[in-house]
Amino acid sequence: MIDRYISAxxxxxxxxxxxxxxxxxxxxxxxxxxxxAQGQPDGNGGATSISDQKIEAFALAYLQVxxxxxxxAARIEAAPDETAKQELRxxxxxxxxxxxxxSANISVDEYNExxxxxxxxxVLVKKLEDKLQKSGPTxx
Numbered sequence: 641m642i643d644r645y646i647s648a649x650x651x652x653x654x655x656x657x658x659x660x661x662x663x664x665x666x667x668x669x670x671x672x673x674x675x676x677a678q679g680q681p682d683g684n685g686g687a688t689s690i691s692d693q694k695i696e697a698f699a700l701a702y703l704q705v706x707x708x709x710x711x712x713a714a715r716i717e718a719a720p721d722e723t724a725k726q727e728l729r730x731x732x733x734x735x736x737x738x739x740x741x742x743s744a745n746i747s748v749d750e751y752n753e754x755x756x757x758x759x760x761x762x763v764l765v766k767k768l769e770d771k772l773q774k775s776g777p778t779x780x
Contacts, residue, residue: 697746698754699771704739708732
């Protein structure tokens with residue numbers, strides 16, 4: 641039920657949440673991996689160049705990442721000290737990355753690129769919200 645309505649703020653939070661996920665391994669990215677998803681232009685028109693298949697894949701991965709985020713948020717808050725919190729954050733990062741990596745038809749780079757594009761493109765945000773609303777109830 642919580643995932644039924646995803647606002648632009650939620651997408652922004654997800655973007656910020658995953659930004660730190662891709663940072664631990666920038667050396668592993670090849671120049672081809674850094675290219676925009678599905679030939680997406682750098683600034684405008686992003687929503688029209690991201691395929692429906694990628695939007696669907698993103699929505700499913702986003703829901704999985706959201707579940708992990710919720711699970712770990714409570715555990716991190718309840719952790720007794722900063723060291724334990726850091727360990728849980730690291731574990732959460734690994735789980736989120738794995739959730740995206742095991743999702744069909746999308747890579748972590750593509751996931752992050754779609755989140756980044758959504759920050760600049762309200763049309764893309766609307767497409768993602770629509771897909772998340774349709775995908776949400778089946779994922780719970």
